Amino acid sequence: MNECILVVDDDAEIVQAISILLEKEGYRVLKAYDGMQALELAADPALRLILIDVMMPRLDGLSAVMKIRERRNLPIIVLSAKSEETDKILGLSMGADDYVAKPFHPQELVARVRSQLRRYTQLGDVNAAEQRDEIITGRLCYRPEERTLLADGEPVRLTATELKIVDLLMRNLGRVFPAEEIYRRVWNEEAYATENTVMVHVRRIREKIELNPREPEYLKVVWGIGYKIEKH
Amino acid sequence: MDTKSRSIKPAVAFLAFVLGFSLLFGVGSVLAVALGSGSISADSLSRDYQNTSAFRREVTRQLNYMLAFASGGDWQDADRLLYDIADDSNTPVATFAPASTVEPDASTGELSALPAEEGEDINPRPDPADAEFLEPEDQNMLYVVTLDGEELVSNTDALDPFALPEGYNFALIFDGETVSIWKDNQEVDVYGDGSYRPEDGDWEVPGYRNIPTPEAYRNIKVVLAAAQEPLLYRTSHSYSGYTGLYEVAQDQQFLRTVLDILFLSLGGGAALVVWYILWRKYKAKADRAIAWFTGHIWLEVKVLLLIPTVLSVFWLLSWLDGLIYNPWIFPFGLLLFWWIYALYLNDLRYNFGRLCYNSFCAALARLFRAGEQRTSAQRRAARRAAWQLVAAIPFFLFCIFSVPILYTRYLYAGFGPILLALLCLGGLALIVLQVLLVRANQKAAGDLDLLLRRIENTTQGRPAEDVPLPADSDFAAAAEQLSRMEAGLRTALEKQMKSERMKVELIANVSHDLKTPLTSLVSYTDLLRQEEDLPQHVKEYIRILWEKTQRLQAMVQDIFEVSKAASGNLPVTLAPLDLAKLLRQTLADMNEAIQESGFSLKETLPAEPVWIEADGDRLYRVFQNLIGNALKYSLPGSRIYLALDCTQTHAEASLRNTSRDELPSGVDFTARFVRGDESRTDGGSGLGLSIARTFTEACGGTFSIDIQADLFTARVRFPLTQRRPEEKT
Numbered sequence: 029m030n031e032c033i034l035v036v037d038d039d040a041e042i043v044q045a046i047s048i049l050l051e052k053e054g055y056r057v058l059k060a061y062d063g064m065q066a067l068e069l070a071a072d073p074a075l076r077l078i079l080i081d082v083m084m085p086r087l088d089g090l091s092a093v094m095k096i097r098e099r100r101n102l103p104i105i106v107l108s109a110k111s112e113e114t115d116k117i118l119g120l121s122m123g124a125d126d127y128v129a130k131p132f133h134p135q136e137l138v139a140r141v142r143s144q145l146r147r148y149t150q151l152g153d154v155n156a157a158e159q160r161d162e163i164i165t166g167r168l169c170y171r172p173e174e175r176t177l178l179a180d181g182e183p184v185r186l187t188a189t190e191l192k193i194v195d196l197l198m199r200n201l202g203r204v205f206p207a208e209e210i211y212r213r214v215w216n217e218e219a220y221a222t223e224n225t226v227m228v229h230v231r232r233i234r235e236k237i238e239l240n241p242r243e244p245e246y247l248k249v250v251w252g253i254g255y256k257i258e259k260h
Numbered sequence: 261m262d263t264k265s266r267s268i269k270p271a272v273a274f275l276a277f278v279l280g281f282s283l284l285f286g287v288g289s290v291l292a293v294a295l296g297s298g299s300i301s302a303d304s305l306s307r308d309y310q311n312t313s314a315f316r317r318e319v320t321r322q323l324n325y326m327l328a329f330a331s332g333g334d335w336q337d338a339d340r341l342l343y344d345i346a347d348d349s350n351t352p353v354a355t356f357a358p359a360s361t362v363e364p365d366a367s368t369g370e371l372s373a374l375p376a377e378e379g380e381d382i383n384p385r386p387d388p389a390d391a392e393f394l395e396p397e398d399q400n401m402l403y404v405v406t407l408d409g410e411e412l413v414s415n416t417d418a419l420d421p422f423a424l425p426e427g428y429n430f431a432l433i434f435d436g437e438t439v440s441i442w443k444d445n446q447e448v449d450v451y452g453d454g455s456y457r458p459e460d461g462d463w464e465v466p467g468y469r470n471i472p473t474p475e476a477y478r479n480i481k482v483v484l485a486a487a488q489e490p491l492l493y494r495t496s497h498s499y500s501g502y503t504g505l506y507e508v509a510q511d512q513q514f515l516r517t518v519l520d521i522l523f524l525s526l527g528g529g530a531a532l533v534v535w536y537i538l539w540r541k542y543k544a545k546a547d548r549a550i551a552w553f554t555g556h557i558w559l560e561v562k563v564l565l566l567i568p569t570v571l572s573v574f575w576l577l578s579w580l581d582g583l584i585y586n587p588w589i590f591p592f593g594l595l596l597f598w599w600i601y602a603l604y605l606n607d608l609r610y611n612f613g614r615l616c617y618n619s620f621c622a623a624l625a626r627l628f629r630a631g632e633q634r635t636s637a638q639r640r641a642a643r644r645a646a647w648q649l650v651a652a653i654p655f656f657l658f659c660i661f662s663v664p665i666l667y668t669r670y671l672y673a674g675f676g677p678i679l680l681a682l683l684c685l686g687g688l689a690l691i692v693l694q695v696l697l698v699r700a701n702q703k704a705a706g707d708l709d710l711l712l713r714r715i716e717n718t719t720q721g722r723p724a725e726d727v728p729l730p731a732d733s734d735f736a737a738a739a740e741q742l743s744r745m746e747a748g749l750r751t752a753l754e755k756q757m758k759s760e761r762m763k764v765e766l767i768a769n770v771s772h773d774l775k776t777p778l779t780s781l782v783s784y785t786d787l788l789r790q791e792e793d794l795p796q797h798v799k800e801y802i803r804i805l806w807e808k809t810q811r812l813q814a815m816v817q818d819i820f821e822v823s824k825a826a827s828g829n830l831p832v833t834l835a836p837l838d839l840a841k842l843l844r845q846t847l848a849d850m851n852e853a854i855q856e857s858g859f860s861l862k863e864t865l866p867a868e869p870v871w872i873e874a875d876g877d878r879l880y881r882v883f884q885n886l887i888g889n890a891l892k893y894s895l896p897g898s899r900i901y902l903a904l905d906c907t908q909t910h911a912e913a914s915l916r917n918t919s920r921d922e923l924p925s926g927v928d929f930t931a932r933f934v935r936g937d938e939s940r941t942d943g944g945s946g947l948g949l950s951i952a953r954t955f956t957e958a959c960g961g962t963f964s965i966d967i968q969a970d971l972f973t974a975r976v977r978f979p980l981t982q983r984r985p986e987e988k989t
Contacts, residue, residue: 034937039776039779039780041780041784042779042780042783045780045783045787046783048787049783049786049787053792057792078383084770091546096614097404107776109771109772109779110768110771110772130775130776130778130779131775131778131779131781131782132779132782132789133782133786134783134786135781135786166762182929204985206841207841207845211390222843223841223847223848224847224848224851226848227845227848227849227851228848231849248838248957249845249880249946250876251842251845251876251877251879251880252837252838252839252841252842252845252874252876252879253837253838253844253876254841
């Protein structure tokens with residue numbers, strides 16, 4: 029089953045590159061080169077996801093996103109050459125589901141597309157999920173009873189120590205834990221020079237749950253204080 | 261303990277100073293006055309009462325009683341001074357007074373002891389009743405008086421002058437001619453060179469060459485003994501309450517005790533003065549403390565207090581004559597005033613510059629001014645005008661009251677009524693003029709007030725049009741200039757904001773124009789990387805291409821961040837964080853890179869938290885860049901040192917490493933795109949230190965680089981904060 033993705037950018041080469049990238053992953057790609065075209069193509073019922081650039085002639089990306097949102101409920105990822113934090117917030121508030129700054133890492137883009145699609149197609153499970161005891165933040169879902177962590181609905185394979193860390197942080201979303209406390213509660217012993225040990229595990233967990241481990245969105249270091257999993 | 265002694269020492273030093281000088285001066289002047297008035301003499305120092313003139317006086321008085329008694333003379337005359345100097349000639353002429361009248365022979369100047377009419381009866385028999393006055397029961401003085409070898413009167417059984425009874429150590433023998441005195445079995449020199457001089461304090465006994473012994477005494481022999489330590493014998497029936505030798509001894513003992521106390525006080529005073537000199541720096545502290553205290557007293561009070569003090573010194577000086585009656589008032593009074601003046605001098609010394617400030621008038625003026633400051637310029641001007649008017653009222657009243665007087669005096673003079681009417685009108689006109697002037701000033705003050713408010717509004721950035729100003733006022737020109745200034749200010753501000761906006765827009769646009777082609781570059785290079793059936797050398801090219809696009813991407817990112825920070829558009833969220841922990845986290849984060857580099861990184865970070873306020877993400881980038889640089893440019897095999905030091909107010913993190921290449925001198929390494937290595941063939945963007953500096957400064961810290969030969973030190977300095985992170989739940 030080839031999911032259909034609409035790629036919108038005024039730069040034809042970029043559209044081409046993204047198309048090749050996505051087709052390699054087995055997706056079907058529709059191409060548009062400005063906002064108006066995007067609006068026309070967005071009516072295709074087979075469409076499952078839209079990748080759209082912000083700065084475009086005729087109709088800019090953000091306006092297009094707003095217009096599409098009026099009619100369709102499907103994941104939209106905004107691409108932008110502006111890396112301002114405010115642009116990102118603006119894009120997300122206009123109805124976009126994710127935001128990727130240009131120049132993007134091709135593999136990261138693919139990962140984000142995959143993540144969005146998985147969450148979108150699994151949306152039907154939401155009701156069932158809510159009845160169970162789950163802690164959900166963005167792409168992550170933790171089931172304390174089963175002690176399993178799902179990223180985009182897929183179970184993440186964690187070691188026992190990593191799971192203990194995730195357990196602690198997921199149960200206290202947004203709360204910052206100093207390395208000493210994490211060490212004390214996970215290893216159950218007072219420790220000396222814990223920063224390295226905790227940091228190693230944090231980095232391994234990131235590799236497993238983050239789309240771009242170098243710019244983590246969930247498991248974050250609060251510099252000078254500790255570690256936390258962000259509440260999304 | 262230490263602080264306690266610190267507060268006690270000045271007090272002790274000051275006390276030593278006051279007490280020491282008081283004792284030295286007070287006791288010294290008491291002694292001087294006593295010496296001057298004759299209250300004390302060389303005798304006073306003697307511990308033996310027999311060595312005093314009082315003793316000599318008592319013994320000779322007793323002896324002369326006995327001689328007078330034995331010779332049948334009037335004993336009461338003997339109580340007078342035995343030696344009376346008749347005139348001031350060199351040869352002292354004395355009357356010895358066994359008889360009632362002794363006439364000096366004017367022609368010879370010789371003493372004629374025997375009056376002519378009593379010549380035939382030179383030795384009338386003594387009246388035994390008079391012996392009562394020789395105080396026989398006073399056993400402090402034993403005596404035997406013999407007349408013509410027959411014992412006349414005695415208060416003891418037998419008296420051998422050379423074998424005195426127990427407790428007696430003084431013997432006096434009168435053999436009819438001269439007196440010999442034995443004390444402790446040693447003969448005392450009674451006559452000296454043989455001539456009597458009253459001022460020498462000689463024994464006033466008969467036998468001097470210049471004062472012949474009266475004939476009447478020739479047959480009298482007296483032996484007298486005095487006790488070493490007299491006891492109280494004479495009591496109720498004694499005449500005039502005088503207790504003889506006992507009293508002489510008691511007086512001497514009392515005087516000695518008083519003198520001992522005085523000398524001890526003098527010594528104590530000197531010791532205290534020495535103590536003060538040793539501790540004078542503490543005393544200066546006490547001086548300052550006292551000056552601080554006296555500094556708070558109003559000048560007027562001080563002056564008022566000084567007046568009676570000065571007056572009483574004159575009063576005291578006028579009492580100098582009264583010194584004879586009360587010699588003690590003077591030294592103590594003077595001492596008291598001296599200390600009062602010392603207090604004033606001390607006050608002058610430390611508070612001289614502030615004398616007027618600490619006065620009632622100044623305080624009043626300050627109070628008044630403080631009250632004025634709270635009111636507007638208009639109110640102030642109005643109040644001053646009111647005061648002016650009030651001050652002028654007495655003058656007006658005077659003018660008005662003088663009208664009836666003038667009226668009665670000049671009513672009937674020729675032009676009187678007209679003149680008076682003119683005077684009245686003139687006075688009224690003056691009053692009206694005054695009122696009008698006050699009004700005009702009030703209006704001007706009101707305009708001034710508006711102008712001031714407008715200036716205030718402008719400086720605080722509020723719209724200036726809030727406060728209108730009348731066009732016809734005194735300040736219209738000033739108001740217009742102010743308006744022009746405001747307009748200029750607004751234009752400048754707008755220009756600056758416009759240029760700021762343009763700068764931000766430029767960065768955004770350039771960012772977009774650079775990043776779009778870069779996106780294609782990255783994407784297609786990645787696609788190339790995924791092509792499998794390519795020759796090996798093409799794959800090598802693609803690898804290089806991929807690496808360089810990655811670097812280009814990092815550089816572009818860095819450039820935008822630095823430009824944003826430089827134009828002040830870098831958003832920072834300052835929050836309290838533990839710098840020591842941040843450094844440990846950074847080291848943990850970069851652990852792999854450090855391990856791979858082969859350098860050993862020595863850290864000295866405090867275990868306790870070092871709280872500063874900064875943006876954690878930015879500060880992490882700072883240290884990431886610094887450590888990354890150190891790993892990139894250090895001499896292989898050398899060590900890198902990361903330290904965090906705290907002072908009272910600041911925390912300073914320093915990273916030092918030995919450079920691999922020679923560091924060029926005179927290069928600002930934090931300038932953009934500057935690297936130690938001019939050829940730029942390595943992986944750095946040249947922005948690392950620039951980012952470190954701009955980010956540190958954006959967070960409110962200071963960044964500095966120190967180069968000594970090949971030793972490269974980067975320092976990041978932040979003020980410590982009292983804030984702590986809020987606990988998030």
